[in-house]
Amino acid sequence: MPATPETLILNVDDNEPGRYATTRILTRAGFQVLEAGTGKEALRLARSASPQLVVLDVNLPDMSGIEVCRTLKTDPATAGIMVLQVSATNIAVLDRVSSLSAGADSFLIEPVEPEELEAVTRALLRLQRVEAELRRSLAEREMLLREVNHRVKNSLQLVLSMLSLQGGEFREAGARELFAKAIARVTAIASIHERLYQDTDPLSIDMQTYLSGLCAELARAGIGDERPADLRTDIEPLRLPTENGVSLALIVNELVMNALKHGRPADRPALINVSLRRLAPGQARLTIADNGPGMSAGQLGASGKPPSGLGSRLITMLVRQLNGQLHIEHADGYAAHITFPLQAPATWDSKS
């Protein structure tokens, strides 16, 4: 493999004849060589000239070569530089081990045969190239991911803004409400993206902020009535796998929209409670309750016949998706309870 002209090696040795010999071998092998006689100078040149490899003597006048190596490997700016530690005196097993433990990529005992020095140099440069390529492609991936994420969020925002502007065109209450419901459904799906990436864990979602935000949004959506409703939330900080989180949010959305539409009492202000609680063991319960007139025939689940309408179909389907059970109560107003098993969300290790 021919040495590429941009391959630069830093040769660090305070002993002039030794330094000369190493430089001569490496130059003859076709590499460009920079020299340093002290640890300080070596660190300065490593940072400013960015060599691919440092041939580093252990005994230096100002500091130990092992310390120089440790400093290089802990600074992200120089950590990608390969270090070949060499020594004529500190050559016991323990010396070699402590050099390698400090981060050196290889160790050679001086005097080194020219062929061996050249071969080890080339082997380390191969590793360096692979590592640099990996770092580059990882950085590129991260940049791409950020870009895609930005596009997704921006596009979802455009969809919501478009729907919202178009909904504002209608004067007739029925059409406005249909639009409000469409916007609420899209919002429930879209708003998870606002939270996913800023979170440290993109595989699960914190239901407390997600559902509280959606409920605040529904309270002003103008569904059922132009008056804003008193929507109270009592949601435990609970993380669900992202898939389940979206399903649950859509269920909350449908049930709260139902309550806004059908659950408003005639004689007092409407009050809707949304709660999500952990039940021992491994189960949680979502409850949406209103203080309205309760069930009338034909509403969800009434009279035993299958409910119709998109909202009811969505609820049935999504509850099944969560492996949950829907239980309706008509004590004081109307209450829907959904009990579902909690799966441990897949854990995300950002370092992996």
Added chain:
Amino acid sequence: MGLEVLVVEDQVLIAFHLQDLVEEAGHQVAAIAHDADSALAAAASHRPAIAIMDIRLAHGTSGVDVARRLYEKHGIRCLFVSANINDEVRRQVADLQPLGFIGKPFLAAEVIAAVQAAAIAIESNSR
């Protein structure tokens, strides 16, 4: 009466949506700008009380830079509404007395509440 708000957002649909929300919150949009130059020109001619600021603007300009110039030149504080809000952005604008940060896709209720809170902050400051 309400505040005069400058909306700096390069997507015109989103800008109109924000305008509706500012009005729903009881205030008015003085101008809509899509990049650094138009934002600075609008700030000079309309003297808005606050700005709603996107981070990525047209022509490669940055809302962070625009926010700094609005603050230093006119004392205008910003409510940041962007798909790009992260710790880095928060740090960069920390000394500009930001009025808040809202991620995209935003909830309308969130924007309305933030504009109302901003109005209270501005009015209690100017008194």
